[in-house]
Amino acid sequence: MKQLLIKNGTIIDVENGVSFIGAIEIEGNKIKRMIKQSDALPEGIETIDAQGKYIIPGLIDMHCHVNERYAPHFVASGVTTIRNAAGNVLLLQNLMQKPDDAPTPRVYASDRMIDGTPGQWGPTSYGNFVTDNPEDARKEVRRQVEVGANFIKLYGWIKRDVMAAAVDEAKKYNMEVACDLMNSKDLTALDAAELGVTWIEHASGFAQEMYKGWSPLEDQKEWSHINWDHPDQVKINELCEKMLVHNVKLCPTMVVFDQSMQYPNIWSPKNNVIESFGTINNLIDEWNKNIEHIDSIKSRTAVINNLTKMIAKTYYDMGGTVVAGTDTPALIFTYAGMALHRELELFVEIGFTELEALQAATVNAAKSINLTYIGTIQEGKIADLVILNNNPLENIKHTQDIEFIVKGGKRYTQDEILSNIPSEEEVNHSIQTFMEKWEAASVD
Incomplete structure (x- = not known):
């Protein structure tokens, strides 16, 4: 040995x-x-x-979306474990079954997200399950348990009765439930907490509870009276107190909003990890496409940047669980692995001590999902x-x-890890092999 x-x-x-x-x-x-x-x-x-x-x-990114192509970037950045918040656990098997000493991160993953019609990412596919039927949601939860999901992920257009059914079914298997209500028009963070949802990703749904009727999908001119730069601290306090009663956990992913709001002055330090992203063309292309819509992203999605930061600090000060995540590779230049370092900087910028920021990406993160061995x-x-x-x-x-x-x-060394980045052809072959198996299995 x-x-x-x-x-x-x-x-x-x-x-x-x-x-x-x-x-x-x-x-x-x-x-x-x-x-x-x-x-x-x-x-x-x-x-x-x-x-x-x-x-x-080793650091833990508590909200990201991994791909084999950039998986080594996490470990090269010191991020040895990740919580993959929606995807497909069968597609991730190559990573999830790697030995502990592999130069790729340990993966704690949910399966495809459960969303309401018509589906924010389109109709049902390998990456999302779209339904307005509570019984279908229960069946999907059971399927995800069988294939090895670590937790259940719900998405923003899910209906109230479907959310209630999914949470109830998940509890039978001692599974935690997370939700992303960023684009929700009907449900708020407090609704989800009252229904038994454990995790509120991105601190989403808080704005919908504070400003009834608001959502990123509405005409923002009608909401121009909201001072997003200086959110209402009294309302934040009141809502955080209500959320704390339900012991929900927050992963604010501040960096994903901050990068967009800071554009074109994004956080992008010079180092070999970030430089190596220049070879991952599909990521760079996706980020550049999003830049074409940066004004819309700023006014509709990233506008909650300061609100998210205030919620994170307020909820933590009240004794709530707040951990560090990035939503890599969402929106623009959320570099796999390295983005978590910017998230830690943001924790400190909003008032956390250096130790508290580190805890949010190590011991507190591990405890929050009962990973006692890291x-x-x-x-x-x-x-x-x-x-x-x-x-x-x-x-x-x-x-x-x-x-x-x-x-x-x-x-x-970082260079040794980066030398393990698979080629685009290797990753595409892996994805194609998965897709053939998925289609052959005829999973709805």
């Missing part, structure tokens, strides 16, 4: 907010032993001297580590200055 020793590094205990110099002994894919600086170190195993470096747990640096946990050149507790931007990554006990 492979062994690795990382010595002399400053280990950041994200759970307790303390740091100490010590060593981490890794055996196989797990942390075997935490060793104090004064204790004797094991001999005869591969050893890395991390003197002057800072060690944090999220902290402790004996017995999976050895997912990010070794940094500077202290992120002094400046959260230091999470971007990565020396190397340990994924499932295996050490990688």
Whole structure:
């Protein structure tokens, strides 16, 4: 069994907010032993001297949409686990079945989203299930449980009785339910919470509850009286208190709105991970197409940018669960992996401490979905580590200055991980193979 020793590094205990110099002994894919600086170190195993470096747990992106083509970018950015919020778990099998030490992220995934007619992404397909029938929604939940979904995802045009049925069915299997109400015209975040939805993605549906009748799909001129730059803090407080009663969890994905609102001055630091996106033509093309509609995106979708930020901070201050996610690769230039670092910057910009921001992408994220084997640096946990050149507790931007990554006990440089990016032809072949199996199975 492979062994690795990382010595002399400053280990950041994200759970307790303390740091100490010590060593981490890794055996196989797990942390075997935490060793104090004064204790004797094991001999005869591969050893890395991390003197002057800072060690944090592997980061977790709690809302993204992965593709094999850019999966390595997550790990190259120090993001070793992702929560895939809608897609198809059968399409993701190649990633989900990878060994712990693979240079691709660990995947915690929902299956296709359940939406109402006519379907925001079109009629029923491998990526979405469209119905206004509560019993059909129950059957779809059961199918998703059978194929291995980790949670259920509902979408914004779902009807109230369908949402209630899906939540009720999911509870029979101890499955959490998430919803994206960004474009909802009928249901609000409070409606979803009262029906038993666990996760509110993007802090969506809050605006619909605060401003009854508003949605991104309405004529925005009729809502010009809303001061989106300075949202009503009293209304936010009142709504957050109501949401807290239902113990909902928030993944605000601030970066996806912020990138659009900041355009053309987007966040795009110079590093080898971001530069490598230049070879992923379909992503760049999609982002450029969205830029053609940037004014509409700003006025209809990303307009809730400041509201989302205020909700995230208010709900957290009240004791609610708020975790870090990105919605990669939505809208424009939400770089897989790297976008999470910008999300952490935004956490700090709205008033979180550096430690609190780190917790939102490590220990708190892991706890929120009961992944007890990751999220902290402790004996017995999976050895997912990010070794940094500077202290992120002094400046959260230091999470971007990565020396190397340990994924499932295996050490990688960023360049080594990026060398594992599959070709466009390989990914297309994988997708084609899936589509043939899907169509042959005749799944509705």
